[in-house]
Amino acid sequence: MARETRRRIVMASLVLAAGALLFLPASVTGRVRVWVAPVFAPFQDLTEGWMLDLAQQIREPGRRGGPTVEEDMAALVARIEALQDALAQAGARQGEYERRLKDLSQIRQGLDGLPCRLIPARLIAPEVAGGRAGARLAEGTGSGVRKGSAVVARGIDRGAALGLERGDAILTAAGLVGIVDEVGPLTSTVRLITDPQTRLMAQVVMRRDGNWRAGPTGLANGTEDGTAVCLVGIPRTADVAVGDFIVTHPSPESSLPAYLIVGRIVRCERKPAAPFYDIQIEPRVALSEAFEVFVLAPAEPPKP
């Protein structure tokens, strides 16, 4: 009777022990298995070799043994070269990501907490005007295109699918590039700030005697030839000089956020009998070279 009781106690203990083992953390279980693996599989390396030989025999029935040392070396060299190529690509990609991150941080800082989305985008070949780009245009002399004409509009590889809207600002870390003019499903057209049709409220910001201060406001629009921006409506009595900065100015008609850098004044003349300055601005962004840009879109994309 006592023997039977002892047996029952042992069996119950074993069941409890199995149950307790179930609650061991996975890390402990894994460590235990690593410890005991060499004990239970002492010939694993040997049979692994057989396994590889067997696989080799299946692939190349007439051949004895594994690959030669030269073949191994050649395979290794090829693999090293492939890995080096992959590393170079990854390095280049990392550099691009770091640069874009820096640009994004700079733009975000300039926007001063404005709720918006910055969508990375790329300008694509000009389609509507130009002579600077190598792309073939759909327009010709019949539309007034002449040799040396400036590009005033560009395509962009983002569209309504990402929530772009007409009037969204296109910018880089250096400043404003243009405004979204037409939105397609996957691509859009950007009107550059040098386009004569572009109109935006702008403000002069100047540094006098070591102090920054805001100056008069006016209307910035592209010049007739599409190569620069002019600022009109600045009274001739205002304190404006070459080198002063031009930033966007908030207005009810424009969806552009305030204080985006537009450019710097390169010409500032007072013509006789004219009540306003004749001011020309050089955009801060080299528009002909701009490629990677950001779209400043509303914080929430519109629901379909």
Next chain:
Amino acid sequence: MRWVVVAILAYVCIVIEQSLFRPGLLAIGIGGSSVRPDLLLVLGVFLALHLESYESFVVGWCFGLASDLVSVTGRLGVGAFLFCLVLYLIGFLRKGVFGARVLAQFLICFGAVFIVHWAWFLATAGLNAAPLRTWQVAEQAALDALYSAFLAPYLFWLFAMLRGPLRLPVGAPE
């Protein structure tokens, strides 16, 4: 019964299972999974047909724990629980089983391996909150059981030759 001999025999079974029944060697690849026999469980079934249910229970627990230790995934204790349960049942019912017949050995081993493997797969998936895929694991367990069952008569014959060193009780099925 000599426990030391049983332990050595179990160790040999595990080593053979781990070394030879591997993908590319004696494991059979079917549908992307490798089918392997459970030599340890076959040994356990052989012993359970000769031992009392209590001894079968203890043997099952030890074999199950060893099986847990050599498996790659799953928690420790699942195999111990399942092995001891199945071997206890076989030990309990052994008097009604004609263990000397090849067909009986085939069927018992098939049933034991199928139940243990299927339950082990399901329990492991359940404990890890993974999808159960009941029929898929049933198929895998059935293939493992079939492989084990085909080998069972030969293994039983080999184990029967060691009845002397094992000191199995007299009167047990040959």
